[in-house]
Amino acid sequence: MIAGNIYGIVLNDSLQRPTLTEAFMQPPYKAPPEAPVLYIKSRNCLMPGPVWLEDDLTTVEVAATLGLLIGTDATRVSRENALSHVGGICLALDISEPNASYYRPSVRQRCRDGFLPLGRPLPLDDVFLSADIETLINGQPVHTWSLKRLVRDAATLIADMTSYMTLSAGDLLLIGLAGDAPQARRGDTVTVTARGLPPLTVQIQREAKA
Template sequence: MLAGTVYGVVLNDRDERARLAEVFAAPPYKAPPEAPVVYIKPRNCFARSGAEVFIGDEDVEVAATLGLLIGRDAARTAAADALAHVAGVCLALDVTVPHESYYRPVVPLRCRDGFLPLGDFAAFAPSILTTEIVTSVDGNSVHRWAPTRLVRDAATLIADLSAFMTLAAGDVLLIGLPYDAPCVRAGQSVTVTSGSLPTLKAQFNAGDAW
């Protein structure tokens, strides 16, 4: 069981930022975000690889990403030193009910029970930050992306976050989500792979989603 807090970041996909440029120029935003847009996945969301995730009768978005395990506290850390604070890495599947707006908190859509399956942690190597992440549904590859698409790479993200909050040892940072992540429905299974990282699997079934 994780000892710390899991932090996620939205709007860190360069392709998504370009797609939303006109939206950000209009009210209520009036400008694109300047700082990282952070959210928390509470402990009720945590699930192990192979877990059964209950989602009711609605489709959910399954965004595969990397979770970086912070090994020692990062506070006001320079980007050049940021990755030295990372002790491990895992595959993560950030599940949410699809929604368009980021203006108001979306806790009921993003933070339901089991809405963060996590793979086993492996030793961190910087090369994983350029390796393609592949999502398969029912055995068929449906989505591919690499963290090279991020507006802030992992080191910059850690540095920018640690400028106003401490990332404590034991915390996990989800580095960003692909805007074009696939959706699944009850009865489907998801498998996520990336390089030599331990495979992440989840089974989505109908039932109470929280």
């Protein structure tokens, strides 16, 4: 059960990072990130049902990833012991407004109602952490990415994060997004699959007027 915070990670795709070298060198940072780059998904993102888009938004980015449910508190854990703190794993669809910049994204871009559909969780199995994740839109495959592309794999990510913050039991950690994630429009049905995990399907719909 997700009873705590929901953390996501950007810039954890090894194929994306080289394309952003010039942007990394711009103010205010003037260097690539050295630590995991976190963002928050608020709990309203877990609202069940279709994803409703208001009139100001017709297209969304649909980034398929894995969610790790933290089962026991993790503080300053080693990479070797990191996964022992994971109580479950599920497919996740991290939805956001399309935006090329990662500098201070607004809550509106990532945290609208229903912007984090989740699949049914299963106990952790290492085979899931090297799976290919496929996204289909209206039944047609549009994107596949391998978790082998992650700069920090799940164990390394947990170890690095808990070196300066505690991941508490009930937190959910989204382990990374593909830099080339596809986009979906109103009326589309998005399905996410990965071998061994229950598939996840969500509809993108226009919000009805009150």
